[in-house]
Amino acid sequence: xxxxxxxxxxxxxxxxxxxxxxxxxxxxxxxxxxxxxxxxxxxxxxxxxxxxxxxxxxxxxxxxxxxxxxxxxxxxxxxxxxxxxxxxxxxxxxxxxxxxxxxxxxxxxxxxxxxxxxxxxxxxxxxxxxxxxxxxxxxxxxxxxxxxxxxxxxxxxxxxxxxxxxxxxxxxxxxxxxxxxxxxxxxxxxxxxxxxxxxxxxx
Amino acid sequence: xxxxxxxxxxxxxxxxxxxxxxxxxxxxxxxxxxxxxxxxxxxxxxxxxxxxxxxxxxxxxxxxxxxxxxxxxxxxxxxxxxxxxxxxxxxxxxxxxxxxxxxxxxxxxxxxxxxxxxxxxxxxxxxxxxxxxxxxxxxxxxxxxxxxxxxxxxxxxxxxxxxxxxxxxxxxxxxxxxxxxxxxxxxxxxxxxxxxxxxxxxxxxxxxxxxxxxxxxxxxxxxxxxxxxxxxxxxxxxxxxxxxxxxxxxxxxxxxxxxxxxxxxxxxxxxxxxxxxxxxxxxxxxxxxxxxxxxxxxxxxxxxxxxxxxxxxxxxxxxxxxxxxxxxxxxxxxxxxxxxxxxxxxxxxxxxxxxxxxxxxxxxxxxxxxxxxxxxxxxxxxxxxxxxxxxxxxxxx
Ligand code: SF4
Ligand code: SF4
Numbered sequence: 348x349x350x351x352x353x354x355x356x357x358x359x360x361x362x363x364x365x366x367x368x369x370x371x372x373x374x375x376x377x378x379x380x381x382x383x384x385x386x387x388x389x390x391x392x393x394x395x396x397x398x399x400x401x402x403x404x405x406x407x408x409x410x411x412x413x414x415x416x417x418x419x420x421x422x423x424x425x426x427x428x429x430x431x432x433x434x435x436x437x438x439x440x441x442x443x444x445x446x447x448x449x450x451x452x453x454x455x456x457x458x459x460x461x462x463x464x465x466x467x468x469x470x471x472x473x474x475x476x477x478x479x480x481x482x483x484x485x486x487x488x489x490x491x492x493x494x495x496x497x498x499x500x501x502x503x504x505x506x507x508x509x510x511x512x513x514x515x516x517x518x519x520x521x522x523x524x525x526x527x528x529x530x531x532x533x534x535x536x537x538x539x540x541x542x543x544x545x546x547x548x549x550x
Numbered sequence: 551x552x553x554x555x556x557x558x559x560x561x562x563x564x565x566x567x568x569x570x571x572x573x574x575x576x577x578x579x580x581x582x583x584x585x586x587x588x589x590x591x592x593x594x595x596x597x598x599x600x601x602x603x604x605x606x607x608x609x610x611x612x613x614x615x616x617x618x619x620x621x622x623x624x625x626x627x628x629x630x631x632x633x634x635x636x637x638x639x640x641x642x643x644x645x646x647x648x649x650x651x652x653x654x655x656x657x658x659x660x661x662x663x664x665x666x667x668x669x670x671x672x673x674x675x676x677x678x679x680x681x682x683x684x685x686x687x688x689x690x691x692x693x694x695x696x697x698x699x700x701x702x703x704x705x706x707x708x709x710x711x712x713x714x715x716x717x718x719x720x721x722x723x724x725x726x727x728x729x730x731x732x733x734x735x736x737x738x739x740x741x742x743x744x745x746x747x748x749x750x751x752x753x754x755x756x757x758x759x760x761x762x763x764x765x766x767x768x769x770x771x772x773x774x775x776x777x778x779x780x781x782x783x784x785x786x787x788x789x790x791x792x793x794x795x796x797x798x799x800x801x802x803x804x805x806x807x808x809x810x811x812x813x814x815x816x817x818x819x820x821x822x823x824x825x826x827x828x829x830x831x832x833x834x835x836x837x838x839x840x841x842x843x844x845x846x847x848x849x850x851x852x853x854x855x856x857x858x859x860x861x862x863x864x865x866x867x868x869x870x871x872x873x874x875x876x877x878x879x880x881x882x883x884x885x886x887x888x889x890x891x892x893x894x895x896x897x898x899x900x901x902x903x904x905x906x907x908x909x910x911x912x913x914x915x916x917x918x919x920x921x922x923x924x925x926x927x928x929x930x931x932x933x934x935x936x937x938x939x940x941x942x943x944x945x946x947x
Contacts, residue, residue, distance in 0.1 A: 361746035368742050369680055378687050390694070394701040419846050421613045453616045453707045458715075459846050467701070508701070513648070513717025513838035518845075 389469040392507040394452045396470040397445050397483055398492035400463065403530045408489060409464040412440050416456035416465060424449040425456060443485040448478060454508050461520040463509040463529075468495040496531040503528035561589055564928070568597050572675045572932045575942030577916065581928065588931060591923040593916050598946040603906050610848045610901040611637050612711055619705045621891075621910060622944040625664035627656045627696075627706050628886040629944075634709045635790050636882035636893035641711070641844065645791075649713035649838045654792040655726065655829035656699070656708060658822040662733070663692050664887035665815050665822075672812070672936035673744060676753045681743050688736050691729055698722050712843020723830055730827045737819050745816075754809040758922050758934045761806055768918040771911050772889025773818060774938050777803035777811030784885040796828040808937040815939075850901045877904065888912055888939050912945040 355361065380387060389395070399408040417425040428442040457465050468491065475481050483491065496504075505528040510516065516524050567578040576597035582590035602621070606614040618633040619626035631653050638645060645653075666685045673681035693703045699722050700708040700715060708715055744750045760768070765778035775782055783800045785793040801817035803810030878899070883892040889911025898904040915938040922934045 356748075361748070365680075365743045365747065368739060372684075378690070390697045390701075392701040393697060415847055419613060421609065421616045451616055451705070451707075452702065454701065455613070455616075455846050507716060511716035512719075515837055515839070515841035518841060 389471065391469065393469045393471065394454045394467040394508075396468050396473050396491055396495075397447060397450070397456075397488060398466050398468050398470075398495055399443075399485065399488035400466055400529055401489055401492050401496075408440075408443075408485065409462045410440055410443060410460075411462055411464075412438060413461060415459045415461065419455045419459050421453055421455065422449045422451050440485070443488070445483040445488065447481045447483055457506060457508040458511065460509075462522050463506075463526045466492070466506045467508070468492070470495055470498075499531050502531060504531050505529070559584070566931065568594075572671075573935055574671060574940055577935070577940070577942055577945075579919070579923075579931070581923070581931070583928060586927050586929075588923045588926055588928060591920040591931070593919050595913075595916060595942070596946050598942050600947065602947045603908060606906050607903055610850050611641075611903070612844060612846045612848050614903070615709075615711070616705075616707050619707060620943060621908065621947065622664070622886060622888060622912070622941045623704060624667045624941060625660045625887045626704060627660045627708055628664075628884070629891060630707065630709045631657050631791070632882075632884035632886060632891045633893055634711050635884055636880060636895055637711050638843075639882050640878065640880045640895055640897055643712045643843045644840055645713055646837050646840055647792075647834045648717075648836045649840075650792040651795075651829045651833050652714050652718055652838060653709055654796065655826050655833075656696075656706075656714075657791070658825045658829070659692055659695065659726070661822045661887045662819060663689055665819055666692075668815065668887075668936070668939045669740060672933075675932045675936050676750065678744050678747070678750065681740055684736070684739055684743070688733070695722060695725050695729065698725065710839055710843070710846075713837070713839030715839070717838050718833075723833070726826060727830050730823050730830070733823050734820060737816065741816065751809070753930075753933055754812060754937075755805075755807060757808045757926065757930050758937055759805070759807045760918075760922065764921075765806070768921060769914040770889070770918060770938075771914065772885065772887070772939070773814045774811060774889060774911075774915060776801060777814045777937075778806040779803055784883050784890055788883070790884055792829065793825075795832070796825050798822075798825050808933050811937045844901070848901045883909070886911065888941065888944065889915070908947055910944040910947065912940040912942070913947075915940050916945055 399410070401407070402409050412427065412429040414427055417423070417427050424446040426442060426444040426446070427440070429438045430441040431437070432439050452467060454467050457463075457467055470491070473481070505526075509526055510519065510523055562583045564581045564583055565578065566581055567573040568576040570577075573579065578594040578597070580592040580594065581588050600620070602617055606617060609617075615630055615633055618629045621629045637643075666689045670682040670685045673679075673685075696706055697703050699718060700706050760770070760778050762779045765775050766780060770778065771782070779802055781800050781802045784790075785798075786800055798821045799817075801814045801821065803814050877896060879894070879896045881892055881894045883890050885891075890909070891911060892909035894907040894909065895903045896905040919934070919938065922938065923931050926934065
């Protein structure tokens with residue numbers, strides 16, 4: 348044992364260094380967030396609760412019943428049913444349910460939707476006491492959007508998974524390519540937000 | 551008076567886990583003890599079995615991807631990249647340069663996350679509480695960056711077959727660069743606490759010594775193997791993504807004990823930091839997803855265009871079968887934080903895998919655990935579970 352080692356051993360040098368560090372840390376600011384009182388804004392693009400974008404023109408959802416989202420959903424938790432209307436023979440969306448308890452929040456449904464009808468909002472606190480509350484029917488999905496929109500401070504909203512950056516857009520649908528920010532508050536419609544998908548008219 | 555020889559003793563069987571906090575998940579060890587010495591150690595696994603391999607056979611390649619991050623959930627992106635690399639090699643899909651760099655960067659970020667969790671758990675198991683707190687603080691920075699990148703903190707679902715899902719923002723790159731600036735100082739902080747600490751020395755030095763040859767025979771990989779003095783790293787021996795375009799060293803241990811494995815991982819922190827920095831600096835422009843790659847809505851039926859002809863650099867072997875579709879098989883390995891993660895996929899030319907088998911490092915490491923434990927004290931079992939760095943989600947799949 349050299350003298351240096353001996354001194355280290357006797358005077359607990361390395362332990363003292365560690366203690367000095369912890370002592371220093373006592374005088375730095377705390378990094379812990381006191382959650383319910385102290386909140387952080389979710390970062391844009393966070394994948395949270397689902398919602399149907401409420402079209403500012405029609406006041407309804409934009410879904411064209413293409414079934415892409417339910418096909419691609421990895422946990423198969425989207426149930427869609429389309430039915431033929433007696434009077435004019437056109438199809439309408441009879442049921443659109445998302446079972447959020449089984450959802451893994453991958454955002455695939457948002458990405459494949461050709462008309463950007465679905466969105467995973469930045470809302471993440473929606474725990475409930477019953478299963479039914481987290482079983483999103485079509486009305487609930489629209490209500491989720493309203494609730495989300497009401498909380499936002501800005502006028503328009505664009506989800507980054509509608510048209511991810513850095514991808515080749517030539518294979519996307521025209522609607523997706525031209526999708527701009529949507530209006531959060533009903534009222535004066537901007538030209539890009541007021542588009543109605545052309546495919547919607549097909550019988 | 552009885553002499554000591556006349557007293558009959560018998561082994562005590564002790565159940566460690568599955569709810570033991572130091573077993574890093576639901577691992578059950580049945581220990582036969584002679585006094586405080588472990589005579590026999592039998593690991594019991596399977597508490598977290600979710601049937602991933604079978605389940606992925608019923609999903610198309612892109613939709614099976616979100617499942618892969620459930621393997622090693624503390625390093626989700628690394629597992630997804632491993633899967634994507636395997637499928638790309640199988641289907642012969644090219645990845646754009648920019649995507650390669652982004653993938654390398656995220657894989658290294660997640661390596662830091664995973665090693666931080668390992669360090670925190672390892673230290674708290676041995677008794678150093680402060681390291682746990684400090685390292686969790688720094689992991690938070692990375693998780694925030696991941697949230698900015700892809701909207702999720704833990705289960706990212708970020709890569710796609712043929713690239714990544716979305717481009718990185720300038721804000722993200724700035725954040726990452728800032729992190730790499732300050733991270734070396736933070737590593738020093740952890741080291742100040744335990745690196746020379748005499749208690750840490752006593753708990754780790756000379757414990758769990760496994761020589762190089764035996765380590766290879768046991769199937770150890772990753773830092774667990776490198777701590778035993780074998781410089782084997784898939785990122786070096788068969789580079790994927792952008793690992794052949796960045797500079798980094800492979801830290802290797804000398805004494806093959808728990809302390810050297812700890813040193814190895816601490817050095818990997820610095821190497822990962824170096825890789826991330828280089829990736830940010832060299833990041834080329836361009837698309838991040840190959841437009842010809844199978845999209846999310848890939849059909850489960852036979853793949854039409856350009857059938858699964860593997861790229862020449864991939865070592866896929868076509869297997870002849872008497873009738874039916876042309877089978878192709880591939881084994882593709884990537885270096886995840888825990889070791890070598892291999893995907894063995896048999897394809898029958900459709901959009902679904904015919905059979906998929908996942909070679910996970912944790913499974914191999916747990917099978918080596920009896921060798922590590924036998925002859926050591928009970929208290930060392932905790933240190934030994936820490937040193938092989940296991941995640942049970944990956945082991946049981
Ligand atoms: S986020 Fe993923 S799992 Fe959830 S509904 Fe959409 S596609 Fe399905
Ligand atoms: S992908 Fe979009 S348009 Fe198609 S069914 Fe789903 S929500 Fe409706």
